[in-house]
Amino acid sequence: MREGETKKDKRRKYMSKDSYFKNGFKSVREEVKQDMEEQFESETVGELKSNDHVIVRDNVEVHLAKDFGFCWGVERSIAMAYEARTHFPDKKLHITNELIHNPQVNGKLQDMEVNFVPKTGGPDGGKDFSGVSDGDVVILPAFGASIEEMELFDSKNVEVVDTTCPWVSKVWNTVDMHQRRGLTSIIHGKYAHEETVATASFCETYLIVKDMGEAEYVAKYIAEGGDREEFMKKFEKAMSKDFDPDKHLVKLGLANQTTMYKKETRAIGQLFQKAQLNKYGPVDVASHYMEFDTICDATQERQDAIHDLVNNKEELGLDFILVVGGWDSSNTQHLLEIPLNAGLRAFHINEGECIGADNTITHRAMNGDVVKEEFMGRGMVRMGVTSGASTPDRAVQDALDRIFLLKKVNPELQ
Ligand code: SF4
Structure with missing residues (x-):
């Protein structure tokens, strides 16, 4: 790195070259648009959308979340x-x-x-x-x-x-600002997630906290000090090189992985703001804590929509919620947690084939294990369905078609 050149300068330098394309290729845009429509759009999802997000077919009542799927x-x-x-x-x-x-x-x-x-x-x-x-x-x-x-x-x-995604770039701009002002970026995210790996790479000094529990541990260290060795061990994979908790928790800025829970990011921000307020007082807190809203709306909207379904589970008589999305997809995993934490049966599947002709469902549990279990009972089934921000509608249709077929042809499910 040239003397005085920041990581942001380097990024800008690479991005300004003629061999770097940031805006796609307009000349082939229309052709690609048609291809994508053919590959990813779904008639069943279209029908759900035009029917106030509810359809009944083959003894299955489906309630589609108000916001779902591709962002x-x-x-x-x-x-x-x-x-x-x-x-x-x-x-x-x-x-x-x-x-x-x-x-x-x-x-x-x-x-x-x-x-x-x-x-x-x-x-x-x-x-x-x-x-x-x-x-x-x-x-x-x-x-x-x-x-x-x-x-x-x-x-x-x-x-x-x-x-x-421009929302991810927005987070990078935020950490650029932290670094310029000499702040440590506290990143609410998972240290091994590609997005957080990239965000951290643009920081000189950072600490990654994955949840409220870790944030509380750090806030307590700020307030009372603590066991430095234990701190270093706990965050060994989640901190910048040469990070020193006794030196680098004085001036903080908050950033996040865009797919985390918005409410949790907010709560973590409030926690650090309060910790700095208590330590440095109301006059000086502004120079010890900084926060911008970098949480992606799409993530939040999908989370709110599943909350709506869960909050109405009795009224709708929901038997379970089906969450469709890649097993590695962080935002999809969060969609699963919402019904499960509310005591509603829910399954995260990554494709229609997870629904077996023998009335089984192969799904990813909250602890990450992929498990198989018996799926539906007899008579009318009422289900909610949603999908992660990286899931095409066609994947939702595949799953629903299998459920309809199973209900139609399996006499034990009549
Ligand atoms: S969920 Fe979608 S819109 Fe939000 S940051 Fe990720 S890619 Fe961008």
């Missing part, structure tokens, strides 16, 4: 990747990671001969870039890429198609 950032990212394939028909294309956490979309990209950079394992998300050569095209996913990856592509002389 703007994901649709944009997929469109840009498809446009890149059409724009560079003869070039070798790579994606640095799953474009989004969805098996159908990633399968389609593989069919289009887009290579996924292999992971080398380990919690830091190590990858093997040896297959990326001069003249190739590299697509950056919706959750972005780290500064180290950007640096590597710059040195490899490849063309880069950046599909990073």
Whole structure:
């Protein structure tokens, strides 16, 4: 890094090159739009939407959440990747990671001969870039890429198609500001999630807290001090190099992984603000704590919509909620937690095939285990359905079609 050059300067430098594409490829946009509609749209979901989000078919009453499925950032990212394939028909294309956490979309990209950079394992998300050569095209996913990856592509002389969601870029701008003002960025996120790995890479000094429990631990350390060794061990994978809790918790700025619970991010912000207020007093607190709202609306809207269904579970007579989305998708996992925490049966499936002809459902439990169990009972079933921000409507339709068919043909479910 040149003297005085910040990480932000470096990022801007890479992004301003002629070989760096941030806005897709307009000349092929209409063609790609039609392809996407054919591949991802769903008649059943369309019917649900035009019927106040409720349909009854084959003894199944379906209540679709008011907000669900593809968010703007994901649709944009997929469109840009498809446009890149059409724009560079003869070039070798790579994606640095799953474009989004969805098996159908990633399968389609593989069919289009887009290579996924292999992971080398380990919690830091190590990858093997040896297959990326001069003249190739590299697509950056919706959750972005780290500064180290950007640096590597710059040195490899490849063309880069950046599909990073603008909401994620907004978080990066926020941490840029923290760093410029000498603050430690406290990132509410999961340290191994690609988006948080990228966000952390733009900070000189950061600490990642995954939930309220960890935030309370840090706030207590601010207020009372504590066991430094224990602190270092607890956050060893979630802090910047040379992080010192006795030195770097004086001036704080809050940032977040865009798919975390908005309410939890807010509560964590209030906790740190209060901790700094108690320590430095009302006059000086402004120079010890800083916060901007960087929580993505799409995540929040999907969470609110599932809360609505859960809050009306008795009135609607819901037997269960089906959550459709990639098993690695953080925002989808959060959608599952809402009904389960309210005591409502709920299943997170990643595709329609999880519903077996023998009336079983294979689903990802809250602890991450993929388990199989008996699914529906006899008679009328009332269900809620939602899908994560990276899930095409067609995946919801596949799951519903299997449920309708199962109810129709299995005499034990009549
Ligand atoms: S969930 Fe939000 S931050 Fe993530 S891709 Fe969608 S719009 Fe962007």
